[in-house]
Structure formats: C-alpha cells, structure tokens
Amino acid sequence: MTETAQTISDRIHQMLDDLTRAERQLALSVLENYPASGLGPLAMLARDAEVSVPTVARMVQKLGYKGYPEFQAGLREELKARGKTPIAKHDTWAEAAPSGHILNRFTEAVIDNIRLTLGQIDPASFDQACALIADEAHHLYIVGGRITHTLAEYLFLHMQVIRPDVTHVQSTSNTWPHYLLNAKEGDVFVIFDVRRYENNTLKLAELAHARGARIILMTDQWRSPVHQLATVCLSNRIVVPSAWDSATTIMLLLETMISAVQTLNWSQTKARIEELEDMFDQTKLFRKFT
Incomplete structure (x- = not known):
C-alpha cells in the first residue's frame, strides 16, 4: 500500500450506506478505535462489535481484501506510514521518484490530495x-x-x-x-x-x-x-x-x-x-x- 492510496477508513466511509445493518454496526465499531480495533484476532473484533464472525469476513471482502490477514496487513502498513520521520518520508519518495521536474510532481501530488480530500x-x-x-x-x-x-x-x-x-x-x-x-x-x-x-x-x-x-x-x-x-x-x-x-x-x-x-x-x-x-x-x- 502506498501513502497516496486510499486508507481502509476511507473505504469504510465510502461504503457505509451500502452495508447491511450488522456490517454497518461492525464498520462503526472499527472506526471508533481505528486502526487498533482491527489488529486483534477476528473473533475478538466480532465480539467487540457484537456481530458474528461471518459478518466480519463478509465486510472484509467488501472492502476489497481476500481475507482477514490481508485486511490486518493493510492496517499495519497504515500504522507504519503514520509514524514516519522526515528522513523516512524522503527516502520513500526518492526510491520511486519519476523523472519529471519537482514542480510538476509536487503539484500533481497536491492536486491529488485536494481531489481525494474533497x-x-x-x-x-x-x-x-x-x-x-x-x-x-x-x-x-x-x-x-x-x-x-x-x-x-x-x-x-x-x-x-x-x-x-x-x-x-x-x-x-x-x-x-x-x-x-x-x-x-x-x-x-x-x-x-x-x-x-x-x-x-x-x-x-x-x-x-x-x-x-x-x-x-x-x-x-x-x-x-x-x-x-x-x-x-x-x-x-x-x-x-x-x-x-x-x-x-x-x-x-x-x-x-x-x-x-x-x-x-x-x-x-x-x-x-x-x-x-x-x-x-x-x-x-x-x-x-x-
């Protein structure tokens, strides 16, 4: 997952209206203590949200993940991104920097940020x-x-x-x-x-x-x-x-x-x-x- 990709929180917010009652209850439980709520065992998440284990499995798939382990891996990547220092952030960009001028690359990133935020x-x-x-x-x-x-x-x-x-x-x-x-x-x-x-x-x-x-x-x-x-x-x-x-x-x-x-x-x-x-x-x- 790249830093510019959608977060799991973004995905959940976008699909809230399309979830079943139980799935929506689970989604709101995840968001309440995000992202820590999704880092424990699947059964614990189901218990805390007062839903069934199959409900967790279904919602994870609706979010675009093959299973709960892949969902948790996405959450861990987000946690790593949260704590990056300036040097780590610079190295992330430098390793995959396109050949275009910084004026264009920076502007494109800002425009993308605005579009996704709005x-x-x-x-x-x-x-x-x-x-x-x-x-x-x-x-x-x-x-x-x-x-x-x-x-x-x-x-x-x-x-x-x-x-x-x-x-x-x-x-x-x-x-x-x-x-x-x-x-x-x-x-x-x-x-x-x-x-x-x-x-x-x-x-x-x-x-x-x-x-x-x-x-x-x-x-x-x-x-x-x-x-x-x-x-x-x-x-x-x-x-x-x-x-x-x-x-x-x-x-x-x-x-x-x-x-x-x-x-x-x-x-x-x-x-x-x-x-x-x-x-x-x-x-x-x-x-x-x-």
Missing part, C-alpha cells in the same frame, strides 16, 4: 464545523502543534476580525491550564494535529472534552487519536514528494471555512471590519495611494 469530506460535517466556529454564544479556542501552529495562527488572525471571544492557545503545554481554566461547557476548540501526533495535544483535548467543550479536529488521512473526542473531524490528504507533509489541503479547507463563517456572521463581521479599518487609519499602519 471526495471524502461530508458537506454536512463541514457546515457543522463552520456553524460551531461562528457561534458567538460560546468562546472559541484555536490550538496548533509544533508545525501546525502556523495554521492555527492563520485561522486565529481571521477569527479575531470575524467574531469576539477568540483565544489562540499557545503550543507549550505548561500554559494550557491557564487557558482551560476559563473553558466552559459548549465552548469550541479547533485543534490541528497531523501525523507524529503530539501527546500534549491529545492531553489538552482530553481536558477540554472533560469540561464539556466541543472539538473540531483538523487532521490527516490516518486521523489523530483526538478524533475519538471530536464533534467534527476533517481529514486531509497530506502526502507529497518531500521529507515534509503538505499543508495545502488543510489551508484550502481553512480559507473556505473562513469565508463560510464570515458569511454566517456578516452583519457583525462588517461592523468589526469597519471599526478595525478606522483603527488602521488612525495608526497609519498601511500606506494609502489616494
């Missing part, structure tokens, strides 16, 4: 995430990690303009208790967590969830462990011919989300923008050519 995102879930972010009755917290803090800052900067009561939670865990102290039931946390998932991010999500906060997770195709706590999980394809993963697809979703939230809150947002522009004029922050 093909699997549920519009209703995306709309739900936008509505939660736009809800001014609850405080909005935005959290990034070691690399994704730049994406968090980008979203935070725009949300500061669009709505009040927005906090950018810094990515150092020793400051988190100060932020969480003010978190209330119903507040919203937008959390960014991509592969090489950070233990601190999971701990913050657990603490926020325990306080009754709702979590919107921006993650990759393998899904951060935070997804088990998330109200909405938006998975993005991130693989490109590089030692580093790509943030292009996540940025596309963010900019679309910013546009959607701005529209939902336009009357308030317009007034805030006008007030902000007046401040810019007073401070002469920007040059004017007229």
